[in-house]
Amino acid sequence: MRLMPARGLPLRTSLWLPILAMGVVAIALVLATSYIYRDLTIENRRQAIQQLIQIKSGELLEKLADDSRSLAAEIQRTPNFRNAVDRADQAVIADHLDNQFHRYFNTAGVIQLRKLYVFDRNYRLLAESSKLFEGGEQGEACSAMLDQARQRSAAHHLKTISGLCMASNTAVFATLAPIGSLQLHGFIMVMAEPSKNLAVIGRQLGMPVNITPPKGAALFQSPNWPVALNQAEVIIAEYQLKADTGQVVLTLALANDIHVLERDLYRARNVVLTVAGVATALVALLTLLGLQRSLLNPLRNLLQNFQVLERDRKHLGEQIAVTGNREIRSLVEAYNRMTTELGSLYGKLEELAFRDSLTNLPNRHMFYDRLEQEIKKSHRSGLPMALLLLDLDRFKEVNDSLGHAQGDVLLVEAARRITECVRESDTVARLGGDEFTVILSEVEDINSVERIAQNIIERLAAPFQLLQEMVHVSASVGITLYPNDAKDIEALMKNADQAMYVAKNAGRNRFSYFTAALQEAAQTRLHLLSDLRNALAGKQLAVYYQPIVEIASGKIHKAEALLRWQHPVRGMVSPMQFIPLAEESGLIHEIGDWVFHEAARQVKRCREMFVPQFQISVNKSPMQFRDNGSDYVSWPSHLCAMDLPGNSLAVEITEGLLLNAEVGVTEKLLLFREAGIEVALDDFGTGYSSLSYLKKFDIDYLKIDQSFVRNMGDDPDDQALCEAIIVMAHKLGLKVIAEGVETELQRDLLASYGCDYAQGWLYSKAVPAGEFEALLKEQAK
Amino acid sequence: MNSVLKCILLVFLWVFNASAHAAEPIVPVPEQILGTQRVDAETVIELAGKLKNLVIVDSRIPADRMIGYIENSISLPDAKTTCKSLAKIIPSKRTPVLFYCNGVKCGRSVVASKIAVKCGYTNVYWFRGGFEEWETKKYPYLHE
Numbered sequence: 001m002r003l004m005p006a007r008g009l010p011l012r013t014s015l016w017l018p019i020l021a022m023g024v025v026a027i028a029l030v031l032a033t034s035y036i037y038r039d040l041t042i043e044n045r046r047q048a049i050q051q052l053i054q055i056k057s058g059e060l061l062e063k064l065a066d067d068s069r070s071l072a073a074e075i076q077r078t079p080n081f082r083n084a085v086d087r088a089d090q091a092v093i094a095d096h097l098d099n100q101f102h103r104y105f106n107t108a109g110v111i112q113l114r115k116l117y118v119f120d121r122n123y124r125l126l127a128e129s130s131k132l133f134e135g136g137e138q139g140e141a142c143s144a145m146l147d148q149a150r151q152r153s154a155a156h157h158l159k160t161i162s163g164l165c166m167a168s169n170t171a172v173f174a175t176l177a178p179i180g181s182l183q184l185h186g187f188i189m190v191m192a193e194p195s196k197n198l199a200v201i202g203r204q205l206g207m208p209v210n211i212t213p214p215k216g217a218a219l220f221q222s223p224n225w226p227v228a229l230n231q232a233e234v235i236i237a238e239y240q241l242k243a244d245t246g247q248v249v250l251t252l253a254l255a256n257d258i259h260v261l262e263r264d265l266y267r268a269r270n271v272v273l274t275v276a277g278v279a280t281a282l283v284a285l286l287t288l289l290g291l292q293r294s295l296l297n298p299l300r301n302l303l304q305n306f307q308v309l310e311r312d313r314k315h316l317g318e319q320i321a322v323t324g325n326r327e328i329r330s331l332v333e334a335y336n337r338m339t340t341e342l343g344s345l346y347g348k349l350e351e352l353a354f355r356d357s358l359t360n361l362p363n364r365h366m367f368y369d370r371l372e373q374e375i376k377k378s379h380r381s382g383l384p385m386a387l388l389l390l391d392l393d394r395f396k397e398v399n400d401s402l403g404h405a406q407g408d409v410l411l412v413e414a415a416r417r418i419t420e421c422v423r424e425s426d427t428v429a430r431l432g433g434d435e436f437t438v439i440l441s442e443v444e445d446i447n448s449v450e451r452i453a454q455n456i457i458e459r460l461a462a463p464f465q466l467l468q469e470m471v472h473v474s475a476s477v478g479i480t481l482y483p484n485d486a487k488d489i490e491a492l493m494k495n496a497d498q499a500m501y502v503a504k505n506a507g508r509n510r511f512s513y514f515t516a517a518l519q520e521a522a523q524t525r526l527h528l529l530s531d532l533r534n535a536l537a538g539k540q541l542a543v544y545y546q547p548i549v550e551i552a553s554g555k556i557h558k559a560e561a562l563l564r565w566q567h568p569v570r571g572m573v574s575p576m577q578f579i580p581l582a583e584e585s586g587l588i589h590e591i592g593d594w595v596f597h598e599a600a601r602q603v604k605r606c607r608e609m610f611v612p613q614f615q616i617s618v619n620k621s622p623m624q625f626r627d628n629g630s631d632y633v634s635w636p637s638h639l640c641a642m643d644l645p646g647n648s649l650a651v652e653i654t655e656g657l658l659l660n661a662e663v664g665v666t667e668k669l670l671l672f673r674e675a676g677i678e679v680a681l682d683d684f685g686t687g688y689s690s691l692s693y694l695k696k697f698d699i700d701y702l703k704i705d706q707s708f709v710r711n712m713g714d715d716p717d718d719q720a721l722c723e724a725i726i727v728m729a730h731k732l733g734l735k736v737i738a739e740g741v742e743t744e745l746q747r748d749l750l751a752s753y754g755c756d757y758a759q760g761w762l763y764s765k766a767v768p769a770g771e772f773e774a775l776l777k778e779q780a781k
Numbered sequence: 782m783n784s785v786l787k788c789i790l791l792v793f794l795w796v797f798n799a800s801a802h803a804a805e806p807i808v809p810v811p812e813q814i815l816g817t818q819r820v821d822a823e824t825v826i827e828l829a830g831k832l833k834n835l836v837i838v839d840s841r842i843p844a845d846r847m848i849g850y851i852e853n854s855i856s857l858p859d860a861k862t863t864c865k866s867l868a869k870i871i872p873s874k875r876t877p878v879l880f881y882c883n884g885v886k887c888g889r890s891v892v893a894s895k896i897a898v899k900c901g902y903t904n905v906y907w908f909r910g911g912f913e914e915w916e917t918k919k920y921p922y923l924h925e
Binding site: 073158160177180181183 | 822823825827829830853919920921922923
């Protein structure tokens with residue numbers, strides 16, 4: 001199922017986008033605010049500077065007042081001065097006043113002295129300094145101040161007053177101090193030029209200064225006072241210094257570069273912006289991190305689970321961990337509940353859809369599904385698959401007579417029995433009614449198919465204990481093979497159906513292969529097997545003996561016992577046909593033992609009658625070595641019982657036995673050896689020969705396979721092989737018997753190689769006991 | 782036992798502290814002194830103008846006087862004020878004499894005034910506000 005790409009903005013974007021937007025808004029606000037407040041800030045700055053001018057100029061004038069007062073005190077200190085004032089001696093006073101201009105206060109620039117006046121007690125001018133004002137003005141005393149002073153009462157005349165005033169259109173700072181500190185003798189007025197003192201403000205505040213009178217040129221201007229052109233980029237703060245009368249005496253201006261201010265402003269703004277930006281980023285990050293955990297991850301997790309579910313319904317029922325915000329938790333919990341419910345529903349649905357509710361076997365739907373899968377599997381592995389279709393004979397009758405309830409019990413039990421007959425990898429299904437199917441997957445041995453079918457039939461033939469009754473039914477089974485019989489489901493089913501009907505028509509309680517040939521073969525085998533069971537009892541088996549000739553002497557001192565079956569109808573049945581059957585069915589033990597007994601009996605006769613050291617070898621298949629849990633007397637003890645030495649018998653085994661050396665097998669073999677029974681390795685060279693076996697198992701004879709012997713005449717390789725085998729065997733202390741010797745050439749060659757014994761049609765084929773004894777008798781002559 | 786020792790220590794310190802003030806008499810400054818006329822700074826100036834023979838006595842210790850003093854005042858610390866020392870600077874018992882010291886927190890002029898009255902001076906003025914008042918009111922003064 002294709003998943004459509006989800007539409008809409010990702011959640012994360014929806015989260016940080018608004019935060020970013022808020023940040024942008026904040027920054028925009030900061031910018032706007034700083035812009036709006038620029039003018040306001042400039043105005044504030046101007047006002048602040050104005051206030052500063054006010055304060056500082058006040059301080060500076062205070063200082064000037066103090067200095068003026070100190071000057072006045074200095075002037076009075078001269079002892080004659082007061083006398084002169086009392087005497088009103090103008091000349092002396094004036095002279096004294098003039099001297100002040102050369103003294104410290106003025107020369108050091110503490111006060112820019114302009115004029116000194118002396119008044120008498122009644123404020124009448126007594127004398128003044130002679131230095132002229134700039135511009136040649138004579139100057140005048142601050143009359144306003146004088147008026148003010150005059151109006152004071154009594155003791156207050158002793159107080160000093162100072163202030164700015166305009167004298168002859170010049171700005172001056174005047175100080176009126178009393179002469180005498182307890183008793184009034186007069187007054188001194190010190191008039192100073194204030195601009196230089198005030199100009200200090202520029203240095204104090206680090207700004208250019210401009211001091212102008214109401215009319216006229218500036219009294220002082222800092223060198224870096226902005227030129228007229230620059231006025232737009234400069235904040236000019238002005239403050240008017242007034243006399244007590246309210247008259248403006250001086251205007252004090254300071255200039256502040258706007259750029260400096262702006263720089264400060266922008267620096268502050270940038271700091272705020274940076275902080276705002278960083279704060280926004282941090283908040284966004286933290287928010288995202290927080291929401292990542294509590295919102296995004298759980299949601300993504302949930303989504304993933306949905307996607308997994310879409311791909312594979314088997315994951316229904318799997319729970320998700322509950323994390324995150326409350327709403328998310330609720331969502332996840334709801335999901336968990338839902339998936340659990342759906343999971344169980346799904347399971348039930350599956351069951352209902354695919355299981356037969358009665359027997360719990362796969363139902364028709366599931367069966368077809370499985371069949372398809374098994375076909376694919378078989379195709380891939382190359383191993384055939386068998387399909388068995390069976391139905392219960394006479395089930396309808398049971399149902400009708402005993403009721404459906406009991407019929408159901410029967411079906412359940414039948415299902416169980418059938419299931420027990422097959423492997424876990426096989427499938428048993430109920431198609432409906434009394435019809436069952438079995439899929440045998442990856443069949444390695446085709447014979448096993450009919451074994452299983454037979455097994456099923458037998459098991460179903462056994463009685464069924466129903467609720468109250470005991471009933472018998474039987475099964476008819478149709479068998480078909482993939483890919484042998486058909487290549488698709490339909491054909492297979494049709495084949496199986498047909499085969500089943502064949503079985504039914506043939507009398508029920510049996511199986512039938514689809515192909516006639518298979519069926520035939522199966523039938524034959526079946527018959528043969530049942531005949532074989534009777535063969536022993538029916539004396540149809542006989543032991544023949546083939547002489548093993550000592551090449552050198554040509555004497556017969558050994559023989560191999562070979563089993564023959566004279567079937568009353570079929571005639572001689574080849575051992576290759578019935579030995580495997582015997583092994584499969586386990587008859588081999590009984591038969592093998594019988595052969596042994598016969599051989600033992602025969603060898604006793606031979607030994608007594610012809611050759612004392614006669615030996616007969618008997619074939620023993622690997623199956624016979626397996627512990628069959630029966631009560632067959634062991635061979636060595638039987639020999640003992642017959643008073644025969646161990647080496648009167650030899651056992652012929654194939655290489656394969658040694659290769660698959662099960663523990664029990666090797667133990668038995670060693671037991672034989674201990675008892676003296678000799679061991680010959682049959683068909684040597686045709687299987688997986690490991691020479692270490694020869695050592696390990698203490699073999700006595702090697703029997704060269706007839707395939708080497710037969711071509712010895714033509715093929716130098718075979719000659720070489722035979723020779724090699726003989727040499728090697730001799731070196732190891734083994735004797736060699738060559739099988740299938742048919743020509744004298746072969747015999748001669750073998751003789752030249754030193755081969756010990758020979759067996760084959762050159763000498764004699766396998767003959768019954770009677771003929772064999774005749775041979776021996778002939779030899780004895 | 783501990784608290785008693787503390788008490789004694791405190792008292793001792795207080796007395797010591799008090800004596801460290803070089804025998805400044807712990808006398809609360811009264812409103813009026815019997816036998817004297819209490820005056821303020823303006824009155825002092827007025828009297829100085831009116832009474833040519835006014836004797837102004839500065840009752841402070843020299844250290845205080847160095848900060849500043851009223852013109853024409855004579856330094857006579859109260860500790861040294863006796864009838865004899867007074868007689869040295871005041872011509873007669875009827876001569877107007879003015880006592881001042883630092884101010885309302887200073888009791889020296891009180892002491893001196895009282896002594897003057899006891900010595901028989903009849904025209905005693907007492908400038909209660911003292912130099913502090915003079916300074917606050919921004920009247921001129923001299924200093925060495």
